[in-house]
Amino acid sequence: MPSICFYFQVHQPLRMRRFSIFEDNNGDPYKLYFSEKLNREVFEKVARKCYLPTNSIMLDLINRLDGRFKISYSLTGVFLDQCCEFNPKVLESFEELAKTGCVDFLDETYHHSLCSLFQDKTEFKEQVALHAKALKTYFKCKPVVFRNTEALFTNEIAKLVEDMGYKGMVTEGFERILGWRSPDYLYRVKGCNSLKAFLRNYRMSDDVAYRFSARWWSEYPLTADKYATWLSRCEGPLVNIFMDYETFGEHQWEDTGIFEFLKRMPEEILRYDNLDFKTPSELVALEPVGEIDVPTPLSWADMERDASAWLGNEMQRVCFRMLEGLEPMVREAKDEQLMKIWRMLQNSDQLYYLCTKSWADGDVHKYFSPFDTPYDGFINFMNVLQDFRHRLKQKLKVEERR
Amino acid sequence: MLGWEFPPFKSGGLGVHCYELTSAFARKGIEVDFYMPRTEFEIKGTTPKLIQVMPVHFGPYTAREAYGADFMSRVLQYNLKCAEEVEKNNREKKYDLIHNHDWLTVRAALLAKQKINKPHVFTVHSTEYDRSGLGPNPQILDIERMGVHSADRVITVSHMMKKQLVDRFGADCGRVRVVYNGVDPDKFMKKWEVRKYSKEKVVLFLGRMAEQKGPVQFLQAAQKVLSVVKNVRFVMAGGGDMLPYLINYSIQLGISDRVTFLGYLPESQLHEAYAKSDVYVLPSVSEPFGITALEAMASGTPIILSKTSGVSEITPHCLKVDFWDVNKMAEDIIALLRYRVLNHTMGIHEVEDAKKFSWDRAADETFNVYRELV
Numbered sequence: 001m002p003s004i005c006f007y008f009q010v011h012q013p014l015r016m017r018r019f020s021i022f023e024d025n026n027g028d029p030y031k032l033y034f035s036e037k038l039n040r041e042v043f044e045k046v047a048r049k050c051y052l053p054t055n056s057i058m059l060d061l062i063n064r065l066d067g068r069f070k071i072s073y074s075l076t077g078v079f080l081d082q083c084c085e086f087n088p089k090v091l092e093s094f095e096e097l098a099k100t101g102c103v104d105f106l107d108e109t110y111h112h113s114l115c116s117l118f119q120d121k122t123e124f125k126e127q128v129a130l131h132a133k134a135l136k137t138y139f140k141c142k143p144v145v146f147r148n149t150e151a152l153f154t155n156e157i158a159k160l161v162e163d164m165g166y167k168g169m170v171t172e173g174f175e176r177i178l179g180w181r182s183p184d185y186l187y188r189v190k191g192c193n194s195l196k197a198f199l200r201n202y203r204m205s206d207d208v209a210y211r212f213s214a215r216w217w218s219e220y221p222l223t224a225d226k227y228a229t230w231l232s233r234c235e236g237p238l239v240n241i242f243m244d245y246e247t248f249g250e251h252q253w254e255d256t257g258i259f260e261f262l263k264r265m266p267e268e269i270l271r272y273d274n275l276d277f278k279t280p281s282e283l284v285a286l287e288p289v290g291e292i293d294v295p296t297p298l299s300w301a302d303m304e305r306d307a308s309a310w311l312g313n314e315m316q317r318v319c320f321r322m323l324e325g326l327e328p329m330v331r332e333a334k335d336e337q338l339m340k341i342w343r344m345l346q347n348s349d350q351l352y353y354l355c356t357k358s359w360a361d362g363d364v365h366k367y368f369s370p371f372d373t374p375y376d377g378f379i380n381f382m383n384v385l386q387d388f389r390h391r392l393k394q395k396l397k398v399e400e401r402r
Numbered sequence: 403m404l405g406w407e408f409p410p411f412k413s414g415g416l417g418v419h420c421y422e423l424t425s426a427f428a429r430k431g432i433e434v435d436f437y438m439p440r441t442e443f444e445i446k447g448t449t450p451k452l453i454q455v456m457p458v459h460f461g462p463y464t465a466r467e468a469y470g471a472d473f474m475s476r477v478l479q480y481n482l483k484c485a486e487e488v489e490k491n492n493r494e495k496k497y498d499l500i501h502n503h504d505w506l507t508v509r510a511a512l513l514a515k516q517k518i519n520k521p522h523v524f525t526v527h528s529t530e531y532d533r534s535g536l537g538p539n540p541q542i543l544d545i546e547r548m549g550v551h552s553a554d555r556v557i558t559v560s561h562m563m564k565k566q567l568v569d570r571f572g573a574d575c576g577r578v579r580v581v582y583n584g585v586d587p588d589k590f591m592k593k594w595e596v597r598k599y600s601k602e603k604v605v606l607f608l609g610r611m612a613e614q615k616g617p618v619q620f621l622q623a624a625q626k627v628l629s630v631v632k633n634v635r636f637v638m639a640g641g642g643d644m645l646p647y648l649i650n651y652s653i654q655l656g657i658s659d660r661v662t663f664l665g666y667l668p669e670s671q672l673h674e675a676y677a678k679s680d681v682y683v684l685p686s687v688s689e690p691f692g693i694t695a696l697e698a699m700a701s702g703t704p705i706i707l708s709k710t711s712g713v714s715e716i717t718p719h720c721l722k723v724d725f726w727d728v729n730k731m732a733e734d735i736i737a738l739l740r741y742r743v744l745n746h747t748m749g750i751h752e753v754e755d756a757k758k759f760s761w762d763r764a765a766d767e768t769f770n771v772y773r774e775l776v
Contacts, residue, residue: 021733022626022732022733314743315747356747373720375744375747378744379737
């Protein structure tokens with residue numbers, strides 16, 4: 001009897017401002033590096049098109065179905081910060097959802113960063129702790145399932161996560177690691193003792209997230225009852241439907257009928273005796289059926305499902321190494337503001353914009369990017385990183401003199 | 403095909419285009435007679451067959467002034483004579499189509515069309531607006547407008563140019579086709595295969611020294627760059643009316659020791675100039691296409707393109723700037739000089755991308771336009 005496990009990733013990048021080396025660059029680095037105006041505009045737009053209406057639909061569904069409809073979220077710290085700064089109503093609506101008891105939350109890195117790939121894992125642990133603290137403050141919850149930035153996963157990261165006390169971790173159900181096996185079960189992870197991996201059923205997930213409005217698709221249009229039928233035919237104990245929350249109203253606009261689909265879907269699913277909804281916290285009790293071995297990075301992004309969306313070309317790797325290399329200086333500087341800025345710069349989207357892949361995925365990158373080309377993105381990011389390093393050096397010099 | 407320039411007698415993109423296009427046609431077995439002004443040297447035994455028409459006494463193909471005050475009347479004479487020759491040769495050759503390039507041969511094409519009654523294709527490489535900055539010659543504009551309206555098909559080298567024809571001459575969109583210029587990537591040395599003898603970084607400008615090519619903006623950006631990075635040489639290759647002014651201007655800006663004016667470069671040195679440069683800048687105020695950018699791409703030299711250039715439509719592997727945004731231009735130059743990984747990544751992608759723009763493709767697309775008519 002498959003339990004449907006809905007998990008939504010909620011995140012908005014911190015977009016950068018065009019940083020000019022010919023301007024007066026003294027002053028608040030947050031204002032200099034990041035475009036408050038653009039971030040506010042995008043946030044307001046997505047709040048209006050997606051977060052507020054979708055949350056209200058979810059709340060309505062949970063109330064109407066009497067606790068039988070359950071979902072889970074992970075909200076990045078970057079998102080929570082922007083809620084506070086731009087539109088607290090969005091945060092309140094998530095708090096409302098949390099109070100229903102039908103909504104589960106997952107932990108992740110606070111700054112949506114790739115610090116799990118740093119050599120030194122201190123930063124990763126700190127960012128996860130920051131996120132856990134934020135969830136406790138806002139939603140009074142303590143997640144037991146973890147989801148790393150962009151579902152990035154390796155045996156090593158999984159072990160780290162297990163040692164931090166999590167029982168489960170979310171990643172992609174990709175053939176490279178599964179072979180002939182189905183994603184609709186829990187799996188052990190090589191090198192871990194008891195951590196269980198939740199694997200995304202990417203076909204069923206992408207049917208909604210990507211193909212919902214695709215007229216070229218033979219199954220277009222996707223209706224709630226058709227989707228429920230497909231789910232009822234799944235044979236494992238769970239089906240992991242993971243996607244960006246912005247699917248509702250932002251990636252798939254309202255006029256595609258996505259909201260109508262969402263409103264009808266839970267009831268259609270519950271029509272089937274063999275289907276119900278459960279959260280990752282409940283499902284983590286299931287017995288795993290096998291083991292996965294993930295020696296190299298696995299993620300849910302691009303066709304390759306590896307780290308190449310962020311670290312695929314030399315420009316991206318240079319920036320990443322530079323970010324990583326700044327850590328000792330940042331820690332030595334003992335300056336809270338500079339620490340915060342360094343973490344904001346770790347936001348994986350900054351590297352995503354530098355991707356130079358030329359096929360279909362390149363278009364996805366372009367859709368999300370505020371830059372004309374990856375090269376412009378690199379120049380801006382690198383100039384900012386140089387400026388930031390300069391600030392750190394200045395700061396350390398002053399400290400020394402004291 | 404009715405033309406004006408043909409290598410080695412050329413001053414810019416027009417000559418390159420005619421040469422490469424007719425060569426590609428020859429490889430595909432499409433026979434072309436190319437009409438051009440008679441030069442001091444007779445060229446024989448070439449493909450395509452060059453038909454050199456008498457009356458224009460050949461001056462250097464550079465500035466309009468070089469042709470003297472009676473330039474317009476000489477052009478007219480050439481056109482009349484050209485049309486006569488076409489009619490004469492047609493008796494034996496039975497041409498299928500007349501194709502002319504730019505305003506210089508519009509009247510010849512129209513006359514020839516009347517005489518032999520065959521369809522006419524008109525390629526616009528640039529208009530008088532692009533060439534003359536502030537004071538377009540109304541006579542030339544009239545000829546261009548006439549050509550655009552009478553031709554059975556008009557070919558432009560970019561969508562930007564097409565839009566200009568529609569906006570300024572009221573051209574009929576349905577008859578205008580875009581065929582981008584090409585490049586032969588194998589001809590060009592790659593940046594990473596050339597040994598440089600100096601540690602000095604080189605930023606290249608290559609084009610006629612004329613207002614619309616943006617040399618002034620290039621020098622202004624150079625000054626900004628030099629305020630941050632010291633060991634850079636700015637090389638300006640090309641002749642033109644503005645050369646003396648620009649030399650003075652570089653002195654005024656206090657950067658004359660960092661700017662080298664090379665004058666007009668022959669093809670042999672051209673390839674080396676691209677390959678030995680770290681950055682190529684095309685800062686044009688108005689550039690219908692900009693073949694030089696494709697050539698720099700083929701050499702793996704990163705390009706910074708003005709947004710008002712046709713070539714910026716076709717490649718994502720470049721940095722685009724507004725020609726007036728000297729700060730951004732300087733910042734992009736600095737970034738390409740400082741960040742080796744950026745320079746190299748762009749270079750590699752450019753070389754790959756340039757392969758898509760072969761002259762064979764341009765010839766095929768041109769031929770498809772012919773096929774609409776024949």
